[in-house]
Amino acid sequence: MISFKKAKTYIEKFGSPLLLLSKDQVKENYSVLKKCLPSVDLYYAVKSNPNIELLRAVKEVDGFFDLASAGEIKILKELNIPASKCIYTHPIKKREDIKYALDYGVKLFIIDNEYEIPKLIEFKKDLDVLVRISISNPDCPVDLSLKFGAEPKDALDLIKKAHKEGISVKGISFHVGSQNVNAYKYIEALEFCKDIFKLAALEEIYFDTLDIGGGFPVSYTKNIMPIDYSCSIINNYLEKNFQNCRVIAEPGRFISATSMTLIASVVGKSKRKGIYWYYLDDGLYSTFTGKVFDACDYKILTEKSGEPKACVIAGPTCDSFDIIYKNILLPELDIGDILIFPNMGSYTNASATNFNCIEPTKIIVV
Ligand SMILES: Cc1ncc(COP(=O)(O)O)c(C=O)c1O
Structure with a gap:
């Protein structure tokens, strides 16, 4: 499993979001x-x-x-x-x-x-x-x-x-x-x-x-x-x-499946009806397409600590359907934080779209 330190160096070099292929x-x-x-x-x-x-x-x-x-x-x-x-x-x-x-x-x-x-x-x-x-x-x-x-x-x-x-x-x-x-x-x-x-x-x-x-x-x-x-x-x-x-x-x-890891960044944050929403630079129309077509759920890793609170994780498109996790417990996140998603190699980039003309998530071999 990739460390957050290493993930950050990849993001600095190649940009976010990023799929790492082993x-x-x-x-x-x-x-x-x-x-x-x-x-x-x-x-x-x-x-x-x-x-x-x-x-x-x-x-x-x-x-x-x-x-x-x-x-x-x-x-x-x-x-x-x-x-x-x-x-x-x-x-x-x-x-x-x-x-x-x-x-x-x-x-x-x-x-x-x-x-x-x-x-x-x-x-x-x-x-x-x-x-x-x-x-x-x-x-x-x-x-x-x-x-x-x-x-x-x-x-x-x-x-x-x-x-x-x-x-x-x-x-x-x-x-x-x-x-x-x-x-x-x-x-x-x-x-x-x-x-x-x-x-x-x-x-x-x-x-x-x-x-x-x-x-x-x-x-x-x-x-x-x-x-x-x-x-x-x-x-x-x-x-x-x-x-x-x-x-x-x-x-x-x-x-x-286990050959790819996704690194995504929090690019937006809001509080709606008392619940934090975090907007990532990858979502259901891209690498998380497997949540829609493959009935798949993916683990989220954060380096943040603190009391876990119910929150929503959404994707970057203008569609309100683009919600990746509706009710998940995570410590409070901030814009610029990165999240790591292991086991993202099957039915992910394979079925991704470019809705909103968002560039496909870059894949690099590590
Ligand atoms: C004809 C066929 N073969 C193989 C596969 C691969 O299946 P899996 O990824 O579950 O191993 C699929 C998946 O839909 C399929 O339709």
Whole structure:
């Protein structure tokens, strides 16, 4: 964790707000997850943070990449990442994006409904697909099952339809939801996969790939199950049931979240109805976008001491929606104070806007 003294020297040199990226942390996260899931190839989900230096760190540990748009491919091209290291996992694709990915050399795609099949037929000799199933997870902060995934009971039908059109279906994928803290959700999903593998084999459609998606959580404000424990539950199941299959995963958050720290400054202060409001130079429209789109809460660190008082922390834009913390206990702050926010590397800068034409928060590698 960065000290306030060091944070101030960065702010003096580069200005505020500032995101500090640790490439070593990216590499560490990748290797921790790899050690926990030794038989699984890890495709870093670029969507969680497409910063080029972060991607370079994944490249430097010989990582794989999970892509969801032509724009993401353009960044990988700049890094000369071979397409053989990439998969394209967006279940709903524009024709141009399919073509762009294929021209780059990506081979493995995902489908989750029959309307995607006609888009792929013209390219069928150049690609393989996995069928994504939906895993309902209402307790998860980001339940992806509403928007994506075939119902497990409908998966065989979809597999047969694609197969009949000459599209090579190689296996099944799922995503249990992002920041999923319940390892048994993976087992629930794997049980469905096991059944679908068997049903497909009865139709003489043989699978060799299983994609267990992302969802591996990090500790933001609450303690969570250690990752090695959660993964041991998954490994045991895979060893018993999927020995002869290539298993891949698409972790985003676990690789990127802890790699970035935000330093922001108090640029305004007011007292409204007896409560202090502090206005920061970063907010919901920028790095804190994850509070809106990722249902995420972030820890705040201050060097101020004193009696904690309920206060409001707001962002810099002219929108009254731009309130980061509505009721939080902090010692009294002053204009010019800095705050440090650890674990700001996932779904933060990735989804930031430039509303009010405010410059994006600068990212520096430390
Ligand atoms: C298809 C797909 N793969 C991987 C990820 C990464 O998930 P996570 O960051 O939870 O690991 C996501 C996140 O939304 C996704 O939609």
